[in-house]
Amino acid sequence: MQGSREKGAPICVGLDPVLEKLPEEVRHGVDGRSAADAAQAIYTFCSGVLAAVAPYVPCVKLQSACFERYLWPGVEAYHRLIDEARELGLLVVADAKRGDIGISAEHYAAGCLAEPTYEDMGELAGPDALTINGYLGADSIEPFLDVARKQGKGLFVLVRTSNPGGDALQSLTLSDGRPVSDAVAQMVATLGGGAADIGESGYSLLGAVVGATKPADAARLRLIMPRSIFLVPGYGAQGGGVKDVLPCFNKDGTGALITASRSVLFAFAKNTQVDWRSAVREAALQMRDEVKSGIGW
Amino acid sequence: MQGSREKGAPICVGLDPVLEKLPEEVRHGVDGRSAADAAQAIYTFCSGVLAAVAPYVPCVKLQSACFERYLWPGVEAYHRLIDEARELGLLVVADAKRGDIGISAEHYAAGCLAEPTYEDMGELAGPDALTINGYLGADSIEPFLDVARKQGKGLFVLVRTSNPGGDALQSLTLSDGRPVSDAVAQMVATLGGGAADIGESGYSLLGAVVGATKPADAARLRLIMPRSIFLVPGYGAQGGGVKDVLPCFNKDGTGALITASRSVLFAFAKNTQVDWRSAVREAALQMRDEVKSGIGW
Numbered sequence: 001m002q003g004s005r006e007k008g009a010p011i012c013v014g015l016d017p018v019l020e021k022l023p024e025e026v027r028h029g030v031d032g033r034s035a036a037d038a039a040q041a042i043y044t045f046c047s048g049v050l051a052a053v054a055p056y057v058p059c060v061k062l063q064s065a066c067f068e069r070y071l072w073p074g075v076e077a078y079h080r081l082i083d084e085a086r087e088l089g090l091l092v093v094a095d096a097k098r099g100d101i102g103i104s105a106e107h108y109a110a111g112c113l114a115e116p117t118y119e120d121m122g123e124l125a126g127p128d129a130l131t132i133n134g135y136l137g138a139d140s141i142e143p144f145l146d147v148a149r150k151q152g153k154g155l156f157v158l159v160r161t162s163n164p165g166g167d168a169l170q171s172l173t174l175s176d177g178r179p180v181s182d183a184v185a186q187m188v189a190t191l192g193g194g195a196a197d198i199g200e201s202g203y204s205l206l207g208a209v210v211g212a213t214k215p216a217d218a219a220r221l222r223l224i225m226p227r228s229i230f231l232v233p234g235y236g237a238q239g240g241g242v243k244d245v246l247p248c249f250n251k252d253g254t255g256a257l258i259t260a261s262r263s264v265l266f267a268f269a270k271n272t273q274v275d276w277r278s279a280v281r282e283a284a285l286q287m288r289d290e291v292k293s294g295i296g297w
Numbered sequence: 298m299q300g301s302r303e304k305g306a307p308i309c310v311g312l313d314p315v316l317e318k319l320p321e322e323v324r325h326g327v328d329g330r331s332a333a334d335a336a337q338a339i340y341t342f343c344s345g346v347l348a349a350v351a352p353y354v355p356c357v358k359l360q361s362a363c364f365e366r367y368l369w370p371g372v373e374a375y376h377r378l379i380d381e382a383r384e385l386g387l388l389v390v391a392d393a394k395r396g397d398i399g400i401s402a403e404h405y406a407a408g409c410l411a412e413p414t415y416e417d418m419g420e421l422a423g424p425d426a427l428t429i430n431g432y433l434g435a436d437s438i439e440p441f442l443d444v445a446r447k448q449g450k451g452l453f454v455l456v457r458t459s460n461p462g463g464d465a466l467q468s469l470t471l472s473d474g475r476p477v478s479d480a481v482a483q484m485v486a487t488l489g490g491g492a493a494d495i496g497e498s499g500y501s502l503l504g505a506v507v508g509a510t511k512p513a514d515a516a517r518l519r520l521i522m523p524r525s526i527f528l529v530p531g532y533g534a535q536g537g538g539v540k541d542v543l544p545c546f547n548k549d550g551t552g553a554l555i556t557a558s559r560s561v562l563f564a565f566a567k568n569t570q571v572d573w574r575s576a577v578r579e580a581a582l583q584m585r586d587e588v589k590s591g592i593g594w
Contacts, residue, residue, distance in 0.1 A: 018400065035415040065397055065404035071376055071418060074408070076369040097397055099430055100362055101460040103315065107362035111371070118332040121368060133396055135432040135455060137462030158432060163398040165434030172480055173472040180477060183469055 002091060003058035009292040010254070012059040012093065013284055014233065014261030015049060015081070017042040017066050021266050023276040039073035042066065046081050049265060052277040053284045054088040061231075061259055062127070064096035064112075079116075079124055086125040093231065093257075094126075097158060098144075099133030105143035113155075114147045129154035131209055131231065134184055138191055141206075145191065148205045154229070155192075155206050159184050160221060162211025162234030181217065185224040193227060203229050203255065210248055212240025212258070219247035222255070230256040236263030236287065242294035253295040260287050299388060300355030306589040307551070309356040309390065310581055311530065311558025312346060312378070314339040314363050318563050320573040336370035339363065343378050346562060349574040350581045351385040358528075358556055359424070361393035361409075376413075376421055383422040390528065390554075391423075394455060396430030402440035410452075411444045426451035428506055428528070431481055435488055442488065442503065451502045451526070452489075456481050457518060459508025459531030478514065482521040490524060500526050500552065507545055509537025509555070516544035519552070527553040533560030533584065539591035550592040557584050 004010040019030065019038050022045045030041045050060065062085075067078035085092045098108040115126040132144055134157045144155050160170055160181045170181040185208065192206025199205065204227040210218050212234035222230070230248045234240040235258050248256035260283075267283030268276035301307040316327065316335050319342045327338045347357065359382075364375035382389045395405040410427040429441055431454045441452050457467055457478045467478040482505065489503025496502065501524045507515050509531035519527070527545045531537040532555050545553035557580075564580030565573035 034417040036417050063401055065401040069404040069408035072369040072373040075372045079368060100394055104360055104362040107366040111366035120331045120333050133430050133432055135430055135466060136458050136460060137465040139460050139462030161433050163433060163436050165436030168434040168484060169432060175470040175472050187465060
């Protein structure tokens with residue numbers, strides 16, 4: 001991923017803001033009765049996090065749900081933060097996990113991935129990549145691919161998720177012996193495997209979400225999707241450590257983007273000796289060094 | 298579904314507005330360069346559709362993608378329309394197909410399904426039901442169930458979709474001989490099968506999306522999920538007719554909600570002899586009569 005070498009490691013800080021967990025100096029007693037005030041508080045917090053981590057990490061991921069909760073003021077904050085992160089030179093993954101068919105998928109691709117072209121929304125940049133759900137099949141992915149191809153963006157299809165319940169469907173065995181997740185992986189490898197979709201890095205614009213808590217699955221999925229970048233959530237708070245994420249990389253130490261959210265974002269709760277921004281920065285640096293050392297960069 | 302008997306048939310009109318297809322008298326030359334103007338135009342159109350169909354159909358479904366395309370002004374229009382539809386006595390399905398884990402799922406449940414409690418957003422009602430994607434497993438569904446249980450709302454899990462590409466994953470055969478969609482159906486039947494989740498109607502608050510274009514699958518899925526209401530998109534423009542949707546019903550003619558979007562919403566394009574609202578109303582009435590007659594109500 002662009003910027004990973006310069007900044008030391010292919011890591012991503014997840015912005016999943018939760019009002020109740022914000023530092024009191026940011027929250028100022030905002031209790032969520034006003035959507036606009038709540039959106040402003042999480043915007044201020046995330047803006048501070050972006051400034052704190054931008055010099056040290058290549059990428060951030062914004063969790064759309066945390067913003068949608070505050071209706072349209074939250075959605076505005078989400079788009080403003082995407083723009084702000086891009087201005088700071090960060091790669092931005094929009095974690096919205098959208099999935100629909102036909103013209104609905106086209107609309108999601110236009111609203112959640114494409115560069116905005118509106119004349120009345122102020123300065124706005126779109127994200128570099130979007131997470132999508134492939135349960136509806138290839139024709140639900142194609143409209144997103146169209147935008148990604150035209151605008152040089154990326155996609156991460158949910159293949160193997162980090163939550164305990166992910167097994168229920170993703171680990172079911174198919175009649176040919178493969179788990180369901182491998183069939184989704186094969187769809188990703190096929191759809192994004194054309195020469196035109198492979199960039200200078202050797203990786204496709206079509207990536208995959210593979211949870212850090214499933215190392216055995218990651219090793220198998222790495223072979224099925226050699227050209228896909230893995231977005232790997234679940235590092236840190238969800239229990240995945242540096243050894244667990246190693247199978248997500250190709251042998252040359254490339255091909256994965258390791259994501260931590262809560263362990264970095266709310267680091268100030270456990271590190272009260274320093275300013276909250278410093279605590280977040282320190283946690284990001286610690287994660288960077290762990291991953292850098294683990295993959296041997 | 299509540300209101301279906303009074304209004305003659307269990308049908309749902311899908312609001313999937315597309316700016317370029319609006320009647321010129323509503324669109325007034327708006328070309329999409331202004332997100333606020335585009336959101337206003339689709340709001341005005343949908344508001345007219347709601348008024349036209351409310352006396353004749355029990356339910357509407359709003360396609361979130363069509364509104365999210367216009368960023369936060371679109372999202373505001375979406376929420377205003379949900380409130381307006383509820384005021385008109387319509388049941389409202391929010392078709393947002395959300396799916397995530399843990400606290401992200403809680404945030405989606407709060408923002409996309411729950412009754413809004415904000416003091417600064419004006420009069421707002423939440424939808425009666427939400428579509429969700431179950432690829433991430435039961436723990437991605439539970440947070441939505443919590444809200445549905447507490448607030449008397451419903452959910453429709455994507456089980457078998459109406460698009461051609463849906464087969465790629467949903468029709469794969471598992472080692473026990475079932476297709477993948479049947480495993481998702483079993484998860485729905487189990488999760489929503491508790492006595493407390495079954496309403497007076499005999500149906501669970503946890504329903505399923507089953508496309509109108511897959512009648513053979515629908516018959517099988519009906520047996521797996523006898524207590525789930527099926528939300529059946531794909532009637533009309535997507536090729537599913539009244540015979541195709543009959544297997545979605547239980548033997549007593551209940552248990553399915555048949556949805557048409559484009560064939561009703563844009564009926565004025567083919568019926569230019571009357572006002573656009575009348576054309577939409579006529580198409581809704583025609584669909585109502587077809588379904589009513591087909592299921593023998």
